[in-house]
Amino acid sequence: MSWRGILEAYRSFLPVGEKTPVVTLLEGNTPLVFAPRLSRRIAPDAKVYLKCEGLNPTGSFKDRGMTIAISKALERGAKAVICASTGNTSASAAAYAARAGLACFVLLPKGKIARGKLAQALMSGAQVIAVKGNFDAALDLVRGVAEEHPVAVVNSVNPDRIEGQKTAAFEIVDALGEAPHYHFIPVGNAGNITAYWKGYREYKQAGKARRLPRMMGFQAAGAAPVFYDAPVKKPETVATAIRIGNPASWQAAKVALAQSNGLIDIVTDEEILETQLWLAVNEGVFVEPASAASVAGLLKSASRHHHPDCPLAAEVRASLIPASPIIVCTVTGHGLKDPDIVAHHKMKAVTVRATKGAVLEAMGLA
Ligand code: AN7
Numbered sequence: 001m002s003w004r005g006i007l008e009a010y011r012s013f014l015p016v017g018e019k020t021p022v023v024t025l026l027e028g029n030t031p032l033v034f035a036p037r038l039s040r041r042i043a044p045d046a047k048v049y050l051k052c053e054g055l056n057p058t059g060s061f062k063d064r065g066m067t068i069a070i071s072k073a074l075e076r077g078a079k080a081v082i083c084a085s086t087g088n089t090s091a092s093a094a095a096y097a098a099r100a101g102l103a104c105f106v107l108l109p110k111g112k113i114a115r116g117k118l119a120q121a122l123m124s125g126a127q128v129i130a131v132k133g134n135f136d137a138a139l140d141l142v143r144g145v146a147e148e149h150p151v152a153v154v155n156s157v158n159p160d161r162i163e164g165q166k167t168a169a170f171e172i173v174d175a176l177g178e179a180p181h182y183h184f185i186p187v188g189n190a191g192n193i194t195a196y197w198k199g200y201r202e203y204k205q206a207g208k209a210r211r212l213p214r215m216m217g218f219q220a221a222g223a224a225p226v227f228y229d230a231p232v233k234k235p236e237t238v239a240t241a242i243r244i245g246n247p248a249s250w251q252a253a254k255v256a257l258a259q260s261n262g263l264i265d266i267v268t269d270e271e272i273l274e275t276q277l278w279l280a281v282n283e284g285v286f287v288e289p290a291s292a293a294s295v296a297g298l299l300k301s302a303s304r305h306h307h308p309d310c311p312l313a314a315e316v317r318a319s320l321i322p323a324s325p326i327i328v329c330t331v332t333g334h335g336l337k338d339p340d341i342v343a344h345h346k347m348k349a350v351t352v353r354a355t356k357g358a359v360l361e362a363m364g365l366a
Contacts, residue, residue, distance in 0.1 A: 003029045006064055006167040007071060013170065013202060014068060015163055023071045023100045027063035028167055030055045032175045032328070037282045038295065042302045045324045049180070050285055050295075051172060054334030058120060061192060061332050062092035064168060065161030070096040072160045073152040078102060082151040084131075084138035086188065086241045087117030088333055093154050094124035105151065107131050107138040112240050114288065114338035134235060135189075136246045156191030157248045165192055169199025170208075172328055179209040184301075184329040186293035187217040187226055187264065188242035190253035192332065197256035213328070215262035217253065218297030220290075224266045226253055238269040238344065241290035241333060267296040275299060276335070277345055286335030294329040 003009070005024035007016060031052045039048040053061035070093075073081055080103035083093045090106035090113075097104035106121050110130035121128050131138045139155060146153045156162060173179050179200055185193050193215055203209050219227050223235030223243050232245035247253065257264055267275075276292035279285050335341075342348070352358035360366040 005067060006164060007067055010167050010170055013167075013206075015160065016068070016071065020071055020075045021100075022067075023074060023096055024067050025057035025063065025095065025099060027056045027067050028171065030168070030171070032172060033283075033285065035283050035285070035329075038279075038298075042298065042327065043325065046327060047324065048298070048327045048329065049172075049176075050279075050283070051168060051328055051330045052285065052287075053168065053330060053332050054287055054291070054337075058088075058092045058095050059116070059334040059337055060088040060092065061165060061168060061330070062088045063096070065156065065164040065191070065195070066092040066096040066154065068164035069152075069154045069158050069160040070100050070102065073102065073154065074100050076152070078150070078152040080105065080151045081154045082142055082146060083107070083154045084135060084142045085113075085117075085121075085155075086135050086243055087113045087337070088241055089155065090126065090128070091117045091120035091124075091337075094121045094126035097126065098124045103127070105129065107142055109134045109138055109243070112243060114240055115340055116337040135244050136231075136235075139248065155248065156189055156194075162191055162195045162198060162249075165195035166199030166202065168330065169196045170203055173200070173203050173209045176326065176328075178326075179204070179211050180213045180326040180328040181211075182216055182298075182325065182327045183213040184216045184218065184294040184298045184327065186239075186242055186290050186297075186330070186332055187219050187253065188223075188244045188247065188290065190217075190226060190247040190249035192330070193217050193256055194249045194252040196330070197260060212260060215256050215260040216294075216297060216301065217257060217262065217264045218267050218293045219264065220272065220293060221266040221268045226250060227264050227266050237272075238341075239272050239288075239290035239293060240338075241288060242293065263301075265297060265300065267293050267300060271296040271300065273341075273344055276341070279331075280335065285331065287331040288333040288335055288337045289341060291331040291333050294331060298327065298329055
């Protein structure tokens, strides 16, 4: 049978009923891509997979949450939805609201949104409001407006979002036949790590998996409130998607980290960019900077020499890592979201005259 989106695929695990309208763009069912070169960098017998969430309809994992949030908003009779966003939530909300025929308002931190995401929100007809402040300020404003006006909030403070996003964990277990030993994931507003942990727990409860993974969360060093256990007033990182100083799902993420015996750590912008380029060059997978944080975190964790204090590195030394570890990294958004990032990598085309000689010279064959 052809794919009908996450709501139909996992209906019995989701807060939907027979009367819930199904607003879908056929999100989910994203590729779990084996990464051979990355696996070899971790350990000779490691198996590392990339859950490529950039293959969703609007190019990020947000669509899983949005299909449920917008379907439920419609069921409750909403006429308008609102969200604050570092970009991807707004792109997804705009598309699903358009599909549902709902008005959509998005509050974005002015000047800090990747170009592709802004284009998506505008092109789907959302009312885009650029706020002279960061994401945290925009989310506060959204909450304030929604208290006084009948607009449904579709940020991940809305539990329907978490419900939808947990289906990525279901898909991973369905594909592997078991949960991985480790799950690496970027952390911004902390909704996704919360959602995956919920999904893994529910699937184990249902007898679909025997084990639970350790949740390994990574924040950008300049925007790492969960790691430092304190809000960051002026978060800064090249990974604009996770430029968040006061995450909404902070407490739930702490529970996921504690219950799964996981860890929260940081990666620098340099590590993020280096990993983004390495993945594209060596695995053919082009992801946005925030998404590279999970893989950068894996590389940091597995490095015995550079980070001797890291718990995972200690486990490697003590051989506590299971033989043949199975590791999944969620890469949350597509590289096309943020085309301006090439400037950071100093990659550019060479321009030549339209002659075979000039082309051969550029190819190094002259
Ligand atoms: C590509 O769009 O918060 O920890 O407003 O776009 O669940 O917040 C985006 C977050 C990781 C972090 N990777 O996930 C928003 C927004 C990408 C993202 C995250 C985001 P959470």
